Amino acid sequence: MPKMDSGGMELLSLWEKALKLIGPEKGVVHLAMAAILNALWDLWAKQEGKPLWKLLVDMDARMLLSCIDFRCITDALAEEEAYEILQRGQVGKREREEQMLTHGYPAYSMSCAWLGYSDDTLKQLCTEALKGGWTRFKVKAGAYLQDDIRRCRLIRNVIGPEKTLMMDANQCWDVPKAVEWMAKLAEFKPLWIEEATSPDDIPGHATISKALIPLGIGVATGEQCHNRVMFKQLLQAKALQFLLIDSCRLGSVNENLSVLLVAKKFEIPVCPHAGGVGLCELVQHLILFDFTSVSASLTNRMCEYVDHLQEHFKYPVIIKNASYMPPKEAGYSTEMKEESVMKHEYPDGEVWKKLLTAQGN
Numbered sequence: 001m002p003k004m005d006s007g008g009m010e011l012l013s014l015w016e017k018a019l020k021l022i023g024p025e026k027g028v029v030h031l032a033m034a035a036i037l038n039a040l041w042d043l044w045a046k047q048e049g050k051p052l053w054k055l056l057v058d059m060d061a062r063m064l065l066s067c068i069d070f071r072c073i074t075d076a077l078a079e080e081e082a083y084e085i086l087q088r089g090q091v092g093k094r095e096r097e098e099q100m101l102t103h104g105y106p107a108y109s110m111s112c113a114w115l116g117y118s119d120d121t122l123k124q125l126c127t128e129a130l131k132g133g134w135t136r137f138k139v140k141a142g143a144y145l146q147d148d149i150r151r152c153r154l155i156r157n158v159i160g161p162e163k164t165l166m167m168d169a170n171q172c173w174d175v176p177k178a179v180e181w182m183a184k185l186a187e188f189k190p191l192w193i194e195e196a197t198s199p200d201d202i203p204g205h206a207t208i209s210k211a212l213i214p215l216g217i218g219v220a221t222g223e224q225c226h227n228r229v230m231f232k233q234l235l236q237a238k239a240l241q242f243l244l245i246d247s248c249r250l251g252s253v254n255e256n257l258s259v260l261l262v263a264k265k266f267e268i269p270v271c272p273h274a275g276g277v278g279l280c281e282l283v284q285h286l287i288l289f290d291f292t293s294v295s296a297s298l299t300n301r302m303c304e305y306v307d308h309l310q311e312h313f314k315y316p317v318i319i320k321n322a323s324y325m326p327p328k329e330a331g332y333s334t335e336m337k338e339e340s341v342m343k344h345e346y347p348d349g350e351v352w353k354k355l356l357t358a359q360g361n
Contacts, residue, residue: 027226030251037252038282042332052253052332053288057097061086068258069228076232082261089293096292104323105287106298107305108136108166110275115140119154126158133322135163136302138194142169145181152188161189164302166220168194175204179211191300192220192242199224205239218242223249223273228258235266242300246273247282253332260290269300276308280317281333284324312340 045052056064061083070079109129117125126137139155141148156165167190173181178196193212197204199221209219218241225231227250234240243263250256263270272287274280280303287303295301303324310316314335318325327333343350 030226031248034248034250034252034255037254038248038332038334041253042334046331049330051285051327051329053285053292053326056253056257056285056289057093057292064257067254068261069254070258072229073232073258073262076236077258077262077265081265082258085261085264085294089296092296093292096296100288100292100326104320104325105284105291106136106302107319107322107324108138108164108271108302109134109322110138110304110306115143119151122151122154123158126155130159130163135322136166137163138166138168138304140170141167141185141193142172142181145184148181148185152185152190156188165190166192166194169196171195171198171224173197175201175207178208182208182212182217183215186215186217190217192218194220194242194244195224196221202230202233202237202239205234206237209239209241213241220244220271222246223275225249227251228255228262231259232262235262235268241268243268243270244273245270245283245286247279247286253286256286260286260294264294269297270295271301272303274304274306276306276310278309278313278334278336280305280310280324281313281315281327284317284327285332287324288326312336 041052045055048055050058064086065079065082068079068082070077070082129137137155137159139152141152152165152167159165165188167182167185169178169181173196175197178193182190182193182196193208196208196219205219205221212219219239220242221234221240222231222244223246225234225246231243231245235243243259245256245259247256250259260270270287270290272283274283283303287301291298291301305317305319305324313333314337315327315329315331315333317333318327344352346352347356
C-alpha cells in the first residue's frame with residue numbers, strides 16, 4: 001500500500017469519523033438498504049391509498065410478520081409470540097385508532113434546552129412552550145456539572161414540579177461519571193437520562209440502570225442502536241427503561257417492527273428519537289402503529305418533536321395540543337418538495353454552488 005502524505009491522512013481521519021456516525025462496519029450498507037426498503041413501504045402505502053401507519057394497522061398479522069426477520073432474536077421473541085402479541089392487540093384496536101385520530105400521540109419538546117442557550121433564552125422558550133400546551137421537556141446535560149444544576153433548577157422553576165423533565169447526555173460520560181453526575185441531578189426529578197455513555201456499551205448501560213433505579217431515574221437509549229440484535233441485548237440485560245427507536249437508523253420499517261414487538265414482550269415503553277430533518281415525519285407512523293396494534297398503552301410513552309427542516313417536506317407533521325396528529329395522506333410522509341430537492345442537489349443545486357463558490361472551488 002503506498003504511503004499517504006499528511007493531507008491524505010487527515011482526509012482518512014475525517015472519513016473514519018463520518019463513518020462512525022452512521023454505525024459500525026456495515027453501517028453504510030445497512031442505511032442504504034433501509035432507504036430502499038422505506039421507499040418501497042412508501043410506494044406500497046400509496047398504492048393502497050393509505051398513510052403507512054394505517055396500512056400497518058389494517059394488515060393481517062401473518063402478512064405483517066412475514067415482513068420481519070426473526071433471525072438472532074428468537075431467544076427473546078419467537079414468531080409465534082409476536083403473533084400472540086398482535087392478536088391481543090386486536091382487542092380495542094379500533095377504539096385506540098379513534099383516540100389517535102381525535103387526540104393524537106403525546107409529544108415532548110426538544111427545542112427549549114440546548115447547551116448553548118442563555119438563561120434568559122431558556123426561560124423564554126420554556127414559558128412559550130408551556131403556553132403552547134407542552135408538558136414534557138428535555139434538557140441537554142453533561143458539559144459542566146454546576147451549569148447543569150443551574151439550568152435544571154431554572155427549568156424546573158419555570159415548568160413546575162408536575163411537568164415531565166428528561167435529560168440527554170449525548171454519550172459524553174463514562175459509566176462511573178454517569179452515575180455520579182446523575183446522583184447530583186436527581187433532585188430535579190428527571191424521568192430519564194438519555195445516552196448516558198457509549199451506545200455500544202450494553203453492560204455499562206446495565207450498570208448505570210441498576211444504580212439509578214433507586215433514585216427514580218430511568219435509562220433511555222436507542223437512537224444510535226444499529227440493529228434489532230443490539231436492542232434485544234439491551235432488553236435482556238435490563239439496561240434501559242425507555243427504548244428510543246430511530247426510523248432511519250434501523251433497517252427500515254421491517255426492522256423497526258421487530259423492535260416494537262420485542263419491546264412489548266419486555267414491557268418497555270418505546271419513546272422514539274425524532275430530531276427533525278424528516279425523522280418526525282417518518283417515526284410518527286411507527287409510534288401510531290405501536291399504540292394502536294402492539295403496546296395499547298400511553299403510560300410513560302411519548303415521541304420526541306423538533307421542528308427542524310420541516311419546511312422541505314410536502315406533508316410535514318401536524319402538532320396539536322403537544323401531540324402528533326395522524327397523517328391522512330397516503331404514503332410514509334417522506335416526499336420532499338421538488339424545489340428543495342433541486343436547491344440541494346449535489347453539485348449543481350443552488351445551495352451547493354454557493355458553498356463551493358465561497359470555498360473557491
